[in-house]
Amino acid sequence: MDFRWTEEQELLIQSLEELLQREAPETLMAELDARHEFPFKPWQALADNGILALGIPEEYGGVPADITTLTLVCETLGKYALPLGIIYSLGIITIRDIIQFGSEEIKAKVLGGFVRGDLPVALGITEPQAGSDAAAMKATAQIDGDDVIFNGQKMYCTLAKIAKYILLMTRDAQGTNPYASISMWLLPTDTPGLRFNILNKVGWWTVPTYEVFIENARVPRKNLVGQFNSGWPQLMANFEIERLALCAASVGAAEAALEDSLSYANRRVQFGNPIGSYQAVQHILTDMAIKNENMRNYIYKVAWMMDQGQSVRHEHAMCKLYVARAACEVTDSAVQIMGGLGYMMDHRVQRLWRDIRLMRIGGGTDEIMYNIAGPQLLKHARKS
Amino acid sequence: MKIVVCAKLAPDASDIEVRSDGSISLDRAEWRIGSFDLQAIEAAVRLRDAHGGSVTALSAGPQRINHSKLRKDLLSRGPDELVLVAEDVLNGADTAVTAQVLAAAVRKIGAVDLVLTGEGSADLYFQQVGLQLGELLEVPAFNAVSKIEVKDSGVRIERSLEEETEVLELPLPAVLAVTTDIHTPRLPNMKEILLAAKKPVYEWSLADLELENAPEPRVEAVSLRAPRPVERKRILIEGSPEEAAQSLAGYLVKEGVV
Ligand SMILES: Cc1cc2nc3c(=O)[nH]c(=O)nc-3n(C[C@H](O)[C@H](O)[C@H](O)COP(=O)(O)OP(=O)(O)OC[C@H]3O[C@@H](n4cnc5c(N)ncnc54)[C@H](O)[C@@H]3O)c2cc1C
Ligand SMILES: Cc1cc2nc3c(=O)[nH]c(=O)nc-3n(C[C@H](O)[C@H](O)[C@H](O)COP(=O)(O)OP(=O)(O)OC[C@H]3O[C@@H](n4cnc5c(N)ncnc54)[C@H](O)[C@@H]3O)c2cc1C
Numbered sequence: 153m154d155f156r157w158t159e160e161q162e163l164l165i166q167s168l169e170e171l172l173q174r175e176a177p178e179t180l181m182a183e184l185d186a187r188h189e190f191p192f193k194p195w196q197a198l199a200d201n202g203i204l205a206l207g208i209p210e211e212y213g214g215v216p217a218d219i220t221t222l223t224l225v226c227e228t229l230g231k232y233a234l235p236l237g238i239i240y241s242l243g244i245i246t247i248r249d250i251i252q253f254g255s256e257e258i259k260a261k262v263l264g265g266f267v268r269g270d271l272p273v274a275l276g277i278t279e280p281q282a283g284s285d286a287a288a289m290k291a292t293a294q295i296d297g298d299d300v301i302f303n304g305q306k307m308y309c310t311l312a313k314i315a316k317y318i319l320l321m322t323r324d325a326q327g328t329n330p331y332a333s334i335s336m337w338l339l340p341t342d343t344p345g346l347r348f349n350i351l352n353k354v355g356w357w358t359v360p361t362y363e364v365f366i367e368n369a370r371v372p373r374k375n376l377v378g379q380f381n382s383g384w385p386q387l388m389a390n391f392e393i394e395r396l397a398l399c400a401a402s403v404g405a406a407e408a409a410l411e412d413s414l415s416y417a418n419r420r421v422q423f424g425n426p427i428g429s430y431q432a433v434q435h436i437l438t439d440m441a442i443k444n445e446n447m448r449n450y451i452y453k454v455a456w457m458m459d460q461g462q463s464v465r466h467e468h469a470m471c472k473l474y475v476a477r478a479a480c481e482v483t484d485s486a487v488q489i490m491g492g493l494g495y496m497m498d499h500r501v502q503r504l505w506r507d508i509r510l511m512r513i514g515g516g517t518d519e520i521m522y523n524i525a526g527p528q529l530l531k532h533a534r535k536s
Numbered sequence: 537m538k539i540v541v542c543a544k545l546a547p548d549a550s551d552i553e554v555r556s557d558g559s560i561s562l563d564r565a566e567w568r569i570g571s572f573d574l575q576a577i578e579a580a581v582r583l584r585d586a587h588g589g590s591v592t593a594l595s596a597g598p599q600r601i602n603h604s605k606l607r608k609d610l611l612s613r614g615p616d617e618l619v620l621v622a623e624d625v626l627n628g629a630d631t632a633v634t635a636q637v638l639a640a641a642v643r644k645i646g647a648v649d650l651v652l653t654g655e656g657s658a659d660l661y662f663q664q665v666g667l668q669l670g671e672l673l674e675v676p677a678f679n680a681v682s683k684i685e686v687k688d689s690g691v692r693i694e695r696s697l698e699e700e701t702e703v704l705e706l707p708l709p710a711v712l713a714v715t716t717d718i719h720t721p722r723l724p725n726m727k728e729i730l731l732a733a734k735k736p737v738y739e740w741s742l743a744d745l746e747l748e749n750a751p752e753p754r755v756e757a758v759s760l761r762a763p764r765p766v767e768r769k770r771i772l773i774e775g776s777p778e779e780a781a782q783s784l785a786g787y788l789v790k791e792g793v794v
Contacts, residue, residue: 159604159605159608160608160726160729160730160733162605163605163608163609163612163724163729164724164725164726164729167723167724167725167729168723170723171723201723201725202725202726202727202728203725205725205726205727206726215725215726215727215730216730217726221726
């Protein structure tokens with residue numbers, strides 16, 4: 153067993169760390185958060201330095217990268233500038249769906265644009281009545297000659313208004329099996345008939361989320377991504393890597409929370425000694441460090457399995473469940489260690505705490521992760 | 537234009553550990569490209585990109601600089617090839633020895649138009665290697681160079697001095713030590729990192745350099761100690777400017793400073 157990164161990975165991450173310190177320093181990220189502004193400039197810097205090119209096919213300006221390398225990138229983004237890690241993770245699923253299922257024309261414009269700094273394609277699955285039960289979606293796609301006309305309402309559609317495209321999921325009302333009645337489309341966000349309502353969130357203030365009302369939005373039929381009524385399996389193909397990427401960003405945030413806590417515990421004097429000298433505080437810090445170590449090992453293992461072409465059907469769900477909860481606990485402990493300061497907007501741990509809380513809900517809730525992993529575990533036990 | 541850029545690979549200063557007796561341990565330090573040399577590499581690569589030619593990175597030091605990650609790190613920043621003179625006798629080499637070895641290597645590379653170095657090395661920072669190198673190669677050598685333009689068959693340079701900027705035109709070949717603000721060094725991307733592994737690396741021994749005389753150190757390091765941290769005095773001086781100046785002078789005399 154070899155826990156070392158490759159030299160290429162070490163050099164890439166060193167370079168990325170320096171880039172983030174230059175282009176996305178904490179002061180800037182804090183400012184953008186307070187102003188609820190998308191980090192356009194740091195995002196462009198990622199493109200300019202080839203980070204967004206990673207894992208994109210070379211013919212569209214990309215550079216080969218395995219899943220382990222992408223995981224390290226997400227973790228580093230999460231540590232230095234969590235919103236960038238979040239945005240990158242959201243992009244991973246839609247961009248990969250397009251790499252795998254998009255037509256040549258769609259790939260050329262979307263992938264080339266992404267490598268040059270376009271925002272990721274937003275993902276339109278969730279609807280008011282279809283959250284965890286995503287297949288209960290109702291948005292329709294009606295073929296009209298060479299065009300298709302969309303109607304419906306999407307919920308919690310992150311980046312929708314500011315991205316160039318939404319990867320829109322629709323449901324064929326005629327189909328009896330919902331999983332064989334869903335289609336995937338590329339919907340330009342400037343299409344007439346779209347209305348966006350921004351949602352106020354507890355965290356993710358620099359990464360806007362919208363409710364999208366779709367009324368007779370007409371696009372060419374060739375905007376279909378993949379096969380008609382094959383949208384569900386296409387979507388599932390890349391959910392695992394999206395969850396892994398969200399986990400990696402969360403681990404980065406937990407590392408940042410621990411670093412802040414350690415440095416504060418060494419500095420802050422109460423009762424005549426640094427609070428770090430008290431066992432009660434050392435226990436909290438040690439538990440945080442153990443969780444971080446476990447989370448990191450778990451995401452690297454899942455990434456490695458994916459790179460080996462192994463199935464991660466239940467492992468990825470267990471990993472997401474563990475990481476989302478552990479990262480919430482670690483950021484909560486950071487707030488605790490900082491006492492009153494931890495609860496103040498002046499310090500970043502409150503932001504990490506607010507931003508990380510979503511990880512137990514978005515990309516599939518904790519409970520849904522149990523629902524994926526549990527039956528798989530039982531099935532494996534029956535087989536062996 | 538054929539450019540050689542000299543870069544020292546040295547222990548990262550942020551990894552230095554001070555032992556309880558004040559001695560310094562570099563055992564756990566990661567070795568990196570000298571931070572001041574990164575600017576020289578950037579300047580060399582930009583000149584090549586604008587005017588054609590090639591950039592050869594050159595580094596001399598102990599065996600451990602011949603490490604594949606360091607080689608890739610150097611080459612991922614743009615040079616076309618790398619020459620390493622890595623022998624343990626060069627561990628802790630003084631500026632005279634370093635300049636003699638680099639001069640011999642530059643001669644062996646041959647037909648070099650321009651040699652660039654950083655302002656000083658990241659660990660010792662004597663700021664002398666560039667000038668000594670020019671002397672040994674018998675070509676013009678300048679430090680504090682903050683701008684380089686190719687002009688006719690030579691270069692036009694700006695030197696940032698304390699009070700003024702000096703503009704000079706020089707024939708080539710020449711040796712120039714660049715300032716830290718000449719350019720912001722680029723950050724290598726994955727494409728460049730992957731490409732770095734495919735670029736040529738030449739490992740030369742001191743014997744390969746055919747030095748007439750074995751390089752002779754001029755400096756003998758007697759000891760290296762971290763300064764002992766001193767508790768701050770925390771003295772607040774109040775009163776009118778005259779009174780304050782008086783009492784400040786009093787304190788300075790009392791502490792034996794003046
Ligand atoms: C900030 C944010 C950004 C988002 N971004 C996007 C996006 O870009 N694109 C997109 O399509 N969606 C997005 N979502 C939607 C997200 O995927 C859903 O919120 C999530 O899947 C949960 O759905 P829901 O909110 O409708 O909750 P519900 O599904 O209503 O769940 C409510 C509770 O019931 C539990 N529950 C539901 N079913 C079961 C069950 N069978 N067994 C046990 N427990 C169950 C859930 O775990 C949860 O605790 C985003 C959400 C948020 C909050
Ligand atoms: C919103 C808000 C409103 C407030 N309102 C008021 C108010 O109206 N009036 C007022 O006077 N104060 C008020 N406070 C202050 C509040 O009582 C303090 O924040 C609290 O007592 C903690 O002190 P601290 O923030 O300095 O943290 P610290 O005392 O610095 O604690 C930091 C961390 O070290 C731990 N720690 C400290 N000492 C030890 C020890 N000996 N052993 C183990 N662990 C230790 C703490 O539990 C904590 O986890 C308020 C604070 C907030 C955030």
